Amino acid sequence: AQKITQTQPGMFVQEKEAVTLDCTYDTSDQSYGLFWYKQPSSGEMIFLIYQGSYDEQNATEGRYSLNFQKARKSANLVISASQLGDSAMYFCAMREGLNNDMRFGAGTRLTVKP
Amino acid sequence: NAGVTQTPKFQVLKTGQSMTLQCAQDMNHEYMSWYRQDPGMGLRLIHYSVGAGITDQGEVPNGYNVSRSTTEDFPLRLLSAAPSQTSVYFCASSYSSSSGGQETQYFGPGTRLLVL
Numbered sequence: 432a433q434k435i436t437q438t439q440p441g442m443f444v445q446e447k448e449a450v451t452l453d454c455t456y457d458t459s460d461q462s463y464g465l466f467w468y469k470q471p472s473s474g475e476m477i478f479l480i481y482q483g484s485y486d487e488q489n490a491t492e493g494r495y496s497l498n499f500q501k502a503r504k505s506a507n508l509v510i511s512a513s514q515l516g517d518s519a520m521y522f523c524a525m526r527e528g529l530n531n532d533m534r535f536g537a538g539t540r541l542t543v544k545p
Numbered sequence: 546n547a548g549v550t551q552t553p554k555f556q557v558l559k560t561g562q563s564m565t566l567q568c569a570q571d572m573n574h575e576y577m578s579w580y581r582q583d584p585g586m587g588l589r590l591i592h593y594s595v596g597a598g599i600t601d602q603g604e605v606p607n608g609y610n611v612s613r614s615t616t617e618d619f620p621l622r623l624l625s626a627a628p629s630q631t632s633v634y635f636c637a638s639s640y641s642s643s644s645g646g647q648e649t650q651y652f653g654p655g656t657r658l659l660v661l
Contacts, residue, residue, distance in 0.1 A: 435587075464648065476588075476635060476652035483648070522587050532603060533578065533650070535587030 434458065435525050437536035444513045445544050451498070452508040452539045454523030460484075463527045465506040467497065470520040470538070479521075482506060513543045547571050551636050551653035558626040558660045566621040566656050568636030576639045577619040578603070578650075579611065581632040588635060594619055626660045633657050 436455045444450035456465065467479040482490045482497045490497040498507040510517055523536040552567045570577065575596050580588035580603075590603030594613040608630060610622040619638075623630060634657075639650040 466650065468652075474633070475654055476637075478649055478651065481648045524587075532593065532601075533580075533588075533590055534604070535580075535589070537585075537587050 434527075434534040435523055435536035437523055437539050439539045440537075441540045441542070443542050443544060444510075446515060447512055449509060449511045450513055450541065452510070452521050452523075452541065454506045454508065454536060456504050456506060456523075456525045458504075458525065458527050460527045463525055465497070465499070466524040466526070466533075467495070467506075467508045468522045468524065469517075470522065472519070476522075480508070510541075515543050515545060517541060518543045549636055549638050549651050549653035551634075551656050553656060554654065555657045556659070558623070558658065560627060560660060562626050564623050564626065566623075566634055566636075566658075568619045568621065568653060569617050570619075570636075570638040570651070571617065572638060572640070572651065573616060574638035574640050574651075575616070576650075577613065578637045578639075579609070579619070579621045580635045580637065581605065581630075582635060582655075583632050591621065591634075623658075626658075628660045631658060631660045 463484045465482045469477045480490050480492045480495045480497050482499045489499050494511045496509045520538045522538045526533050549570045578593040579591040582588050589605045591609050592611040594600045600611050633655050635655050636653040637650045
């Protein structure tokens with residue numbers, strides 16, 4: 432079974448608008464971590480934001496915020512005030528327990544339109 | 546502070562050849578990992594290490610070996626390359642948070658491998 436599901440292969444957003452990228456996960460562990468990464472066309476992986484399973488507040492990093500709904504097992508990424516440079520692939524990932532075994536979703540390609 | 550470095554950036558191999566992908570980090574991170582990324586897909590974990598002398602298998606370990614003799618280095622060895630190993634390989638390192646789990650993972654620039 433898929434551990435991480437990203438149901439949106441592609442998304443479009445108008446510049447300066449907000450966009451939400453969906454991510455649902457599957458785990459029976461109580462302790463886990465959720466991550467979002469950005470991969471521009473140049474290919475590097477850029478860490479964006481992290482949410483621990485015990486964190487009560489939603490994580491925020493600048494224009495990025497993580498909408499963490501534990502009961503629904505969802506960890507959606509919200510990008511506010513989209514910029515042209517936000518056009519990229521976005522990957523959701525999960526680390527279960529205290530090990531280093533990370534699982535990635537298939538990704539969502541975001542295109543920001545001027 | 547160079548972060549995570551990988552060499553080579555690009556490599557072409559013939560089926561059956563062996564090679565080592567190098568990865569080094571200068572951030573004194575405990576955790577290091579190797580991933581592969583196939584076209585149109587997310588990353589899949591090959592092997593990882595939680596410290597010098599300790600390694601473990603990830604999701605897709607077959608055909609690959611690793612070792613961790615120092616904190617800084619985590620080489621990935623392809624013993625007998627196959628066309629199915631054509632991929633982009635990423636190395637990553639991270640520190641452990643106060644809770645014991647990683648919070649931030651830093652990736653190297655990747656190695657593109659083509660096996661003919």
